[in-house]
Amino acid sequence: MILFFLTSGLFLGWSLGANDASNVFGSAVGSKMVSFRKAAIIASIAVILGAVLQGAGASGTLGKLGSVNAIGGSFTLALAAAVTVYMMTKFSLPVSTTQAIVGAIIGWNLFTGNRTDPGTLTKIIATWISGPVLGAVFAILLYMLIKKIKKSAKLHLVIFESYLKTGLIIAGAFGAYSLGANNIANVMGVFLPAFSLQEIDLRLFSLSSDQQLFLLGGIAIAVGIITYSRRVMETVGSNIVELTSEAALVVVLAQSLVLFMFSSTGLSDILVKIGLSPIPLVPVSSSQVIVGCVIGIGLYKGARNINFRLLGEICMGWFATPVISGLLAFFSLFFMKNIFNIEVGYKTAYGMPRADAMAGIAGEGISHIIKYLLLGILIAGSILILYYYFLERKKTRELRASEEKFWRNLK
Amino acid sequence: MALFTRTTKNLILKIDEFFDNVELGLLVFREGVKSYINKDMEAFERHLFKVDTLEGNADKLQREIENEMITHSILPQHREDVTRLIDELDEIIDTVKSSLNEISIEMPEIPDVLNKDLVSLANTSANSGEELIPAARAYFKAPYTVREKLLKVYYFESETDKISRNIRKRVFREMKEIDLAHKNHLRYIIHHIENISDQAQKAADLLSGMAIKILL
Numbered sequence: 001m002i003l004f005f006l007t008s009g010l011f012l013g014w015s016l017g018a019n020d021a022s023n024v025f026g027s028a029v030g031s032k033m034v035s036f037r038k039a040a041i042i043a044s045i046a047v048i049l050g051a052v053l054q055g056a057g058a059s060g061t062l063g064k065l066g067s068v069n070a071i072g073g074s075f076t077l078a079l080a081a082a083v084t085v086y087m088m089t090k091f092s093l094p095v096s097t098t099q100a101i102v103g104a105i106i107g108w109n110l111f112t113g114n115r116t117d118p119g120t121l122t123k124i125i126a127t128w129i130s131g132p133v134l135g136a137v138f139a140i141l142l143y144m145l146i147k148k149i150k151k152s153a154k155l156h157l158v159i160f161e162s163y164l165k166t167g168l169i170i171a172g173a174f175g176a177y178s179l180g181a182n183n184i185a186n187v188m189g190v191f192l193p194a195f196s197l198q199e200i201d202l203r204l205f206s207l208s209s210d211q212q213l214f215l216l217g218g219i220a221i222a223v224g225i226i227t228y229s230r231r232v233m234e235t236v237g238s239n240i241v242e243l244t245s246e247a248a249l250v251v252v253l254a255q256s257l258v259l260f261m262f263s264s265t266g267l268s269d270i271l272v273k274i275g276l277s278p279i280p281l282v283p284v285s286s287s288q289v290i291v292g293c294v295i296g297i298g299l300y301k302g303a304r305n306i307n308f309r310l311l312g313e314i315c316m317g318w319f320a321t322p323v324i325s326g327l328l329a330f331f332s333l334f335f336m337k338n339i340f341n342i343e344v345g346y347k348t349a350y351g352m353p354r355a356d357a358m359a360g361i362a363g364e365g366i367s368h369i370i371k372y373l374l375l376g377i378l379i380a381g382s383i384l385i386l387y388y389y390f391l392e393r394k395k396t397r398e399l400r401a402s403e404e405k406f407w408r409n410l411k
Numbered sequence: 412m413a414l415f416t417r418t419t420k421n422l423i424l425k426i427d428e429f430f431d432n433v434e435l436g437l438l439v440f441r442e443g444v445k446s447y448i449n450k451d452m453e454a455f456e457r458h459l460f461k462v463d464t465l466e467g468n469a470d471k472l473q474r475e476i477e478n479e480m481i482t483h484s485i486l487p488q489h490r491e492d493v494t495r496l497i498d499e500l501d502e503i504i505d506t507v508k509s510s511l512n513e514i515s516i517e518m519p520e521i522p523d524v525l526n527k528d529l530v531s532l533a534n535t536s537a538n539s540g541e542e543l544i545p546a547a548r549a550y551f552k553a554p555y556t557v558r559e560k561l562l563k564v565y566y567f568e569s570e571t572d573k574i575s576r577n578i579r580k581r582v583f584r585e586m587k588e589i590d591l592a593h594k595n596h597l598r599y600i601i602h603h604i605e606n607i608s609d610q611a612q613k614a615a616d617l618l619s620g621m622a623i624k625i626l627l
Contacts, residue, residue: 032487157551157625158426161486162419244627245488399482407471 003369005071006191008079010220013187015085016097017047017224020183022232023255023286024175027248028168029233036230037388042169043176044222045381050180050263051188051218052211057265057281058182059210062189064120066105071194073112073345076336077104078190080329084321095321096285097186099128103322105190107329112345123280128318131258131284132292138254139296146246164245171252175286178259180218185263185283188217198367202374212370219377251293258289288317418483422476426551429472429497434544436465436504437537437607443511444533444604448526459511466508473501492621496547499614503540506610510603519600522589525578532574532604539567539608546618550625557622564615571608575601 021043028034068074081100088095102124109116150160197209207215261267261279268279333344443458476497480490521529546560578601582594589597 033484035484154552156423157489157554158419158423158485161489165484396482399478403475403478 005075006216008075008082009187009191009217012078012082012085012097012101013184013217013220014224014228015082016183016187017221017226018228019089019224019232020097020179020286021047021176021221021225021229023290024179024252025172026233027245027252028165028172031245031248033165033168033245034172036233038169039172039233040226040229041385041388042173043225046173046176047180047221047225048215048218050177050182051184051214051221052180052207054177054181054263054265055184055188055214055217056210057268058185058263058283059189059192059214061120061124061280061282062101062105062185063192064117065102065124066109066114066116067193067348068105068108068190068345069193069348070343070345071191072336072342073108073333074190074194076332076344077101077108077329078187080104080107080332081186081325084325084328088321088324096288096317097183098283098285099317099321100325101186101189101283103325104329106322107326108333108345110326111330111333113347114345124282125318127262127280127282127284128288131262131289132295134261135254135258135289135292136296136299138257139250139293140300142250142254143247143297143300146250150246161245164249167249168245168252171249171256175252175256175259178256178263179286180221182259182263182283183286184214184217184221187220188213189283197370200367200371200374202371207370207374212367215370215374219373247297250297251290254293254296255286255289259284259286285317418479419485422479422483422485423551425472425476425479426497427548429469429476429500430544430548432465432469432472433500433504434541436462436469436507437540439465440507440511440607441533441537444514445530447514448521448530455515459515462504462508462511466504469501469504473497489621489625492617492624496550496614496617496621499610499617500543500547503543503607503610503614506603506606507540510607513603514600517596517600519596520593521597522586524586525581525597528574528578528581529601529604532571532578532601535567535574536571536604536606536608539564539571539611542567543611543614543618546615550618550622554622554625558619561615561619564611568608568612568615571605575605 021040025034025039025043029036029039068077078101081097081104084100084103085095085097106116106121108114153160155163191213192210195209195213197212199209200207200212262282262284264279265281268281272278336342337344439458439461443455443462446452446454446458477494480486480493486493542560542563546557546564549556549560579598582589582597586594
């Protein structure tokens with residue numbers, strides 16, 4: 001039953017992987033610089049690593065917005081957010097998982113009578129606006145840098161493009177890592193307060209309760225990338241690369257930096273140490289940051305016509321998505337509680353630590369499942385990488401043989 | 412990563428080798444025409460054989476470059492343009508080979524008074540093709556210099572046109588001693604030589620567009 005409650009979060013993770021992976025690898029795959037298979041493997045590994053190693057930062061902020069204290073509530077919120085994302089995508093409306101989950105949490109707060117912390121809410125909304133703006137600033141700076149390097153280094157076009165290709169793979173991996181670190185909060189954030197799993201000790205490293213949930217969420221995102229992101233990467237991704245290949249690299253890099261910034265506790269701590277204010281660790285929409293980056297490059301290149309329609313759509317997304325998701329969450333919680341008689345949460349005193357006795361008991365079983373799942377993934381992953389390596393080698397050898405045969409026959 | 416670097420370096424070497432072949436082909440063409448006009452048939456046959464080998468090499472390199480670009484996903488955004496450029500350059504060395512072959516098969520009788528003009532025509536036409544090669548090389552290393560390098564191609568092409576027009580005018584208006592069939596044959600040979608500069612101009616137009624595209 002406990003696992004069933006997680007399915008809505010996993011579904012949300014799957015749709016995030018299917019849609020948002022194109023933001024990091026779409027340009028590389030769309031331009032045929034990197035094959036989809038290679039991109040999917042790299043993105044899947046990086047997204048899981050990002051989620052497990054650095055997912056706590058942004059999730060903490062969501063927890064401050066609303067600490068969902070019953071698993072029924074977490075399930076309903078993730079489902080409401082997932083349905084909002086699905087419906088808005090279906091009607092081709094701009095949507096962000098981040099905004100959907102924030103709206104759903106506010107809906108839960110309203111339903112259970114919990115207080116929505118205005119400070120946290122302001123911080124989150126400010127980040128939605130500053131994310132694309134920062135993306136634009138980073139994109140302009142990086143673009144200027146790359147242009148300068150290109151002109152002064154006088155590299156052969158083939159070498160420059162091969163550096164770009166390597167850069168796109170590294171930036172894509174960094175982007176996927178940042179996406180996992182930042183956006184895992186959307187997928188699993190609402191489940192954290194309701195779950196208390198037993199720590200898994202794998203000798204080399206151990207996984208806390210939150211990390212186990214992040215791992216599950218990360219796997220769901222990876223499955224989304226592998227199963228459904230191909231078409232999105234090849235179509236939506238190629239729209240991004242209508243810029244040049246160096247602009248595509250800049251866009252991915254700038255977006256990754258923004259996502260990394262808003263999820264890195266380490267970076268935030270460094271700023272505090274040198275006397276600056278900490279970075280708000282908030283999940284931001286990768287799609288909206290990408291649009292900011294593209295507009296930044298357009299501005300640098302002296303584009304006269306900024307696509308105001310696109311900007312309007314983003315602004316509309318800031319309001320429409322949380323409102324729709326919040327209303328949906330509110331009514332869904334009402335049905336869950338009064339019709340299905342499922343506990344969806346209760347009012348807690350402000351600032352109280354999270355607690356849920358039920359999840360603690362069930363946690364032991366789930367921890368075992370996660371442990372075996374992790375081992376299975378490691379073994380399957382190693383086999384897959386080896387298979388891929390030998391497949392590539394065979395393909396190259398066959399091609400060389402056919403080429404030699406052609407010239408032999410021609411003689 | 413080592414394999415990746417090796418592939419890239421191999422491709423660069425092959426592109427350079429291809430350009431070398433075309434450049435050498437034009438040089439040999441010039442010498443070939445000169446030796447034919449000087450009636451040194453042994454040298455002419457040697458040059459013909461050399462051009463034949465260079466054209467074969469260029470064809471092989473062209474195929475290898477295109478294959479490598481596709482199989483290793485090199486230059487995905489410029490691949491189409493680079494392939495077209497190499498096709499156009501290959502057309503030049505093809506024209507060089509076919510021109511020398513036509514001369515070798517048909518053995519046109521060149522009146523002595525036209526010797527100097529024909530050598531000059533072959534020189535200017537070959538110059539036009541030769542000036543294209545540095546511009547094509549610059550596309551890969553310093554694309555902002557391509558257009559200034561192409562100016563010489565256009566200059567030599569127009570010079571070739573002028574020389575060709577003057578020779579034809581002379582043949583058809585002034586040389587009453589040769590018959591119409593002979594005149595037509597000469598026109599045909601002149602057209603073949605002139606064709607090299609026309610091909611160079613076609614490639615220059617393409618390269619000029621490519622240079623703008625890469626700088627944007």
